[in-house]
Amino acid sequence: MALAPEEFLKDKLSPDAFSKLIRLQNQKLLEFISEFIKRCNPASVFVCTDDTEDIEYIRKCSLQNGEEKALAISGHTVHFDNYFDQARDKNHTAILLPDGRKLDEKISTMDRATGLADVQGIMQNIMKGKEMIVRFFCLGPNASPFSIPAVQITDSAYVAHSEDLLYRPGYREFLRLGNSARFFKFIHSQGELDERHTCKNLDQRRVYIDLEEETVYSANTQYGGNSIGLKKLAMRLAIHRASKEGWLTEHMLIMAIHGPAGRSTYFTGAFPSLCGKTSTAMLEGETIVGDDIAYLHKNDGEVRAVNVEKGIFGIIMGINSKDDPIQWNALHSPNEVIFSNILVTSELNAYWVGKDAEMPQKGENHSGEWWKGKQDNAGREIPASHPNARFTISLDTMQNLDKAAHDPAGVPISGIVYGGRDADTSVPVEEAFHWNHGIVIKGAALESETTAATLGKEGVRQFNPMSNLDFLSISIGNYVRINLDFGKDLKKFPTIFAVNYFLLDENGKFLNEKNDKKVWYRWMELRVNGEVETIETPTGRIPRYEDLKALFRSILDKDYTQSDYTKQFTVRIPENLSKIERIVDIYNDILDTPEEIFKELAAQKDRLQTAQKKYGDYITPQQLS
Numbered sequence: 116m117a118l119a120p121e122e123f124l125k126d127k128l129s130p131d132a133f134s135k136l137i138r139l140q141n142q143k144l145l146e147f148i149s150e151f152i153k154r155c156n157p158a159s160v161f162v163c164t165d166d167t168e169d170i171e172y173i174r175k176c177s178l179q180n181g182e183e184k185a186l187a188i189s190g191h192t193v194h195f196d197n198y199f200d201q202a203r204d205k206n207h208t209a210i211l212l213p214d215g216r217k218l219d220e221k222i223s224t225m226d227r228a229t230g231l232a233d234v235q236g237i238m239q240n241i242m243k244g245k246e247m248i249v250r251f252f253c254l255g256p257n258a259s260p261f262s263i264p265a266v267q268i269t270d271s272a273y274v275a276h277s278e279d280l281l282y283r284p285g286y287r288e289f290l291r292l293g294n295s296a297r298f299f300k301f302i303h304s305q306g307e308l309d310e311r312h313t314c315k316n317l318d319q320r321r322v323y324i325d326l327e328e329e330t331v332y333s334a335n336t337q338y339g340g341n342s343i344g345l346k347k348l349a350m351r352l353a354i355h356r357a358s359k360e361g362w363l364t365e366h367m368l369i370m371a372i373h374g375p376a377g378r379s380t381y382f383t384g385a386f387p388s389l390c391g392k393t394s395t396a397m398l399e400g401e402t403i404v405g406d407d408i409a410y411l412h413k414n415d416g417e418v419r420a421v422n423v424e425k426g427i428f429g430i431i432m433g434i435n436s437k438d439d440p441i442q443w444n445a446l447h448s449p450n451e452v453i454f455s456n457i458l459v460t461s462e463l464n465a466y467w468v469g470k471d472a473e474m475p476q477k478g479e480n481h482s483g484e485w486w487k488g489k490q491d492n493a494g495r496e497i498p499a500s501h502p503n504a505r506f507t508i509s510l511d512t513m514q515n516l517d518k519a520a521h522d523p524a525g526v527p528i529s530g531i532v533y534g535g536r537d538a539d540t541s542v543p544v545e546e547a548f549h550w551n552h553g554i555v556i557k558g559a560a561l562e563s564e565t566t567a568a569t570l571g572k573e574g575v576r577q578f579n580p581m582s583n584l585d586f587l588s589i590s591i592g593n594y595v596r597i598n599l600d601f602g603k604d605l606k607k608f609p610t611i612f613a614v615n616y617f618l619l620d621e622n623g624k625f626l627n628e629k630n631d632k633k634v635w636y637r638w639m640e641l642r643v644n645g646e647v648e649t650i651e652t653p654t655g656r657i658p659r660y661e662d663l664k665a666l667f668r669s670i671l672d673k674d675y676t677q678s679d680y681t682k683q684f685t686v687r688i689p690e691n692l693s694k695i696e697r698i699v700d701i702y703n704d705i706l707d708t709p710e711e712i713f714k715e716l717a718a719q720k721d722r723l724q725t726a727q728k729k730y731g732d733y734i735t736p737q738q739l740s
C-alpha cells in the first residue's frame with residue numbers, strides 16, 4: 116500500500132527538511148511535494164525557508180555546481196543559457212485544457228491529459244543524482260489581500276537564486292496561512308546538462324500550464340522566461356484566477372511620476388517585452404513600484420495595484436551611463452546581480468551590446484568562447500551579447516524604489532498607459548477619450564513588432580492585446596470583456612493613454628530620443644491632475660506644443676521645435692485606417708468578441724474618415740487646434 120505523504124516524506128527527507136515542511140501544516144503541499152519526489156527521483160531534497168542561512172546555501176550551490184560564475188565585482192555572477200535556449204519558447208509552451216477545449220488560435224493550448232502524460236513522462240527520474248530545492252514565495256506584498264503564495268520545486272540553484280532576488284519570501288506566509296493557503300505550484304527541472312552547464316535535451320523542452328490544478332511544469336530549459344515559475348508561468352495562472360474573481364493580472368509596470376510640489380501620481384504601463392517597459396519604470400527622477408507584472412484590484416471604486424515581484428529580470432542591451440544612470444549604477448556597484456548571456460572577459464568583467472565602453476575583442480558569451488567576427492552555422496556574425504541578455508537584481512537595494520512599493524494595500528492608480536513597437540501609426544503620446552475607448556483602441560487593438568524576447572523572427576508586426584497575448588490563459592474576447600467590465604463600477608477612473616517610443620520618419624529615422632519619454636510621463640501626470648489642456652484628434656487627445664516645449668526645457672534642457680512637434684504629432688490617417696481594418700479582421704475571427712470592441716473601432720474609423728475628407732491624409736496638430 117502506498118504510504119501517506121507524511122510517512123513517505125519522513126522516510127525520504129532529512130529530519131531537518133522534514134520538520135520544515137511539517138511545520139507548515141498544509142496537507143496539499145505535502146501531497147504535491149511527495150508526488151514530485153516520487154516522479155523526479157532526486158538524490159536529496161533541500162527545503163529552503165526564509166532564513167538567511169538557507170538562502171545563502173542556494174547562492175553557494177549555484178556557484179559550486181557551475182550554473183553561475185563569480186565576476187570581478189563582489190556579489191555579481193554570470194549565468195549562461197544554451198545557445199538555443201535564449202528566449203521564451205512559444206512553440207513548446209501550452210495551456211492544458213480538458214475535454215478538447217481550446218482557446219483562440221493565437222493562444223497555444225493542448226489537451227490536458229495528453230500534455231500531462233507528455234511532461235510527466237519527461238520528468239520521470241529527471242532529477243536522478245541531483246538535489247531538489249523546494250522554495251516558498253509570495254506573489255505580491257507579504258500579508259496582503261492581493262497576494263498569492265507559491266511553492267517552487269526545481270533542481271536549478273540558478274532558478275532558485277533568481278527567484279530570491281525577484282520575489283518576496285513565502286515560508287512565513289505559508290506558516291501564517293496553514294491549510295487555508297490557496298497556493299500556486301511550479302515544478303521545474305533543467306534536465307541533463309552539458310559541459311557548459313546548459314541544457315542538453317532541448318528537444319524535450321516543455322512549459323505546460325495546468326489551470327485545473329494551478330500547477331506549471333517546466334522541463335529542459337534554463338532561460339528565465341521559461342524556467343522561473345513565479346514570473347511568466349505564474350502570470351498565466353493568475354490571469355485565469357483573476358478572471359473568475361473580478362480583478363486583473365496585467366503585463367504592467369507600476370511607477371510614481373513626481374509632479375509639481377512633491378506630488379506623486381501612480382501609473383501602470385503595459386508594453387510587450389523589449390519595448391521599453393523597464394527603462395520607463397526606471398526613469399530618472401521618478402520612483403518605481405514594479406517593472407513587469409501587476410495585480411489590479413478595485414477598492415471602494417478606486418483602482419489599486421501591487422507589484423507581484425520585488426526585483427527586475429531586465430534586458431541589458433543598450434543600457435548606458437547617459438540614458439540609464441540608475442540601472443548603470445546598480446550594474447557597477449557591489450550588490451547581488453545575476454547577469455545572463457552577456458560577454459565576460461578573462462578579467463571577469465561584464466560587457467553587453469550598447470554599453471558605453473570599448474567592446475573587448477574576445478571573451479565568453481552565450482556561444483561559448485567568443486571573438487569579434489565569430490559566426491554561427493549559418494554564417495551570421497554572433498554579437499558580443501545576446502539581444503535578450505538580462506540582469507537580475509532586487510529592487511530593495513535601489514535608491515529609486517517607491518516608498519509604497521511593499522504596501523499591502525497597493526498604490527492608487529491614476530493613469531494606465533499602453534505602448535508597443537510601432538514604426539508608422541501612433542503618435543508619441545495620446546489620451547483616450549474615455550474608459551472603453553482606451554481599453555479597446557489603446558489596449559485591445561495594440562500591435563507591436565516581435566522582438567528577441569521570444570524565439571523566432573524579429574520585427575514582424577503582431578497583434579498583442581494589452582501586451583499580454585503571450586501570457587493569456589483565457590480567451591481574448593473574455594479577457595477584453597473583463598478589462599471593460601473592470602471600469603463599470605469605478606468611482607475614480609484612471610485616465611488611459613497610449614505611448615509610442617518607436618515612431619519613424621519617412622527616412623526610417625526615430626522621431627524621438629530615448630529619454631523623451633520623461634516628458635511624455637510628466638505631461639500625463641499634469642493631465643490627470645487637470646493642469647494642461649489638449650488638442651482633440653480623431654484618435655484621441657494630444658498635448659499642446661507650448662506645454663511640451665516647456666517640459667522639454669525644464670526636464671531635458673532641450674529646445675523642442677515646432678517642426679519636431681508637427682512631425683511627431685501629425686495624425687497619419689491611412690496608417691490608422693489600415694490598422695483598424697487589420698484589428699477588425701482579427702476580432703471578426705474571435706468568437707466571443709465583446710460588441711464594444713466593434714463599436715469603438717467603428718467610431719474611430721468614422722472619425723478618421725470624416726477628418727480625412729476635411730483635411731486630407733496627414734493632419735497636423737496645428738490644423739486641429
Ligand code: OXD
Nearest residue numbers: 340387388407428568
Ligand atoms: C519578460 C518578458 O521577461 O516579458 O519580462 O519576456
Ligand code: MN
Nearest residue numbers: 366387388407
Ligand atoms: Mn515581461
